[in-house]
Amino acid sequence: MALKVHGLTEKWNLKSVFGVTDTETVMLDFDNTPYKKVKYVALRTMRWFKLEGFLIFKSSKNNYHVVFNRKVSWKENVAVMAWVCLFTKHPKLTGWFILQCRKMASTLRVSPKRQKPSPRIVYRHGKQDKEIRNFLQFRRLIKNIMRGIRIKDARLRIT
Numbered sequence: 001m002a003l004k005v006h007g008l009t010e011k012w013n014l015k016s017v018f019g020v021t022d023t024e025t026v027m028l029d030f031d032n033t034p035y036k037k038v039k040y041v042a043l044r045t046m047r048w049f050k051l052e053g054f055l056i057f058k059s060s061k062n063n064y065h066v067v068f069n070r071k072v073s074w075k076e077n078v079a080v081m082a083w084v085c086l087f088t089k090h091p092k093l094t095g096w097f098i099l100q101c102r103k104m105a106s107t108l109r110v111s112p113k114r115q116k117p118s119p120r121i122v123y124r125h126g127k128q129d130k131e132i133r134n135f136l137q138f139r140r141l142i143k144n145i146m147r148g149i150r151i152k153d154a155r156l157r158i159t
Helices: 035-049 074-088 091-103 131-158
Strands: 004-006 019-022 025-030 053-060 063-071 106-109 120-126
Touching: 019 131, 025 035, 025 074, 025 091, 025 106, 025 131, 035 053, 035 063, 035 074, 035 120, 053 131, 063 106, 063 131, 074 091, 091 106
Parallel strands: none
Antiparallel strands: 004 019, 019 106, 025 063, 053 063, 053 120
16 A cells, blocks of 8 residues: 655645545546436446445535545556546546556645635445545544644744
């Protein structure tokens, strides 16, 4: 598993955006997409590629992240993301997909970003015992690190 935490290199700046990067977990970032369409696409994708289960996170109004459960190779990951882009003909998802291909790993935001809150789980389906569990563990780690940074930052301001 090749999970990385992004955002920690910017001198612990709370304005940084923290995310989880992985090559073996199928993740999708839907912007400006209704919830029902995201859920439909996630169900179709899970069934077509036998991905066992998924989580849907709401990152802001009409913006959602999807994380699937079954571990895949980077090659299969790219194939799944490409299939979803072709299936939905979604320009923002396709732009996100191209960026992930260029980085050779997928990243989803975990922390708040500008006026957007941290993504929160809005739907669970199927198994949650493999890659979803790993994603949630890294998400919890990032949130704990951010909480620790906020406490240190508050102490520095007081003294």
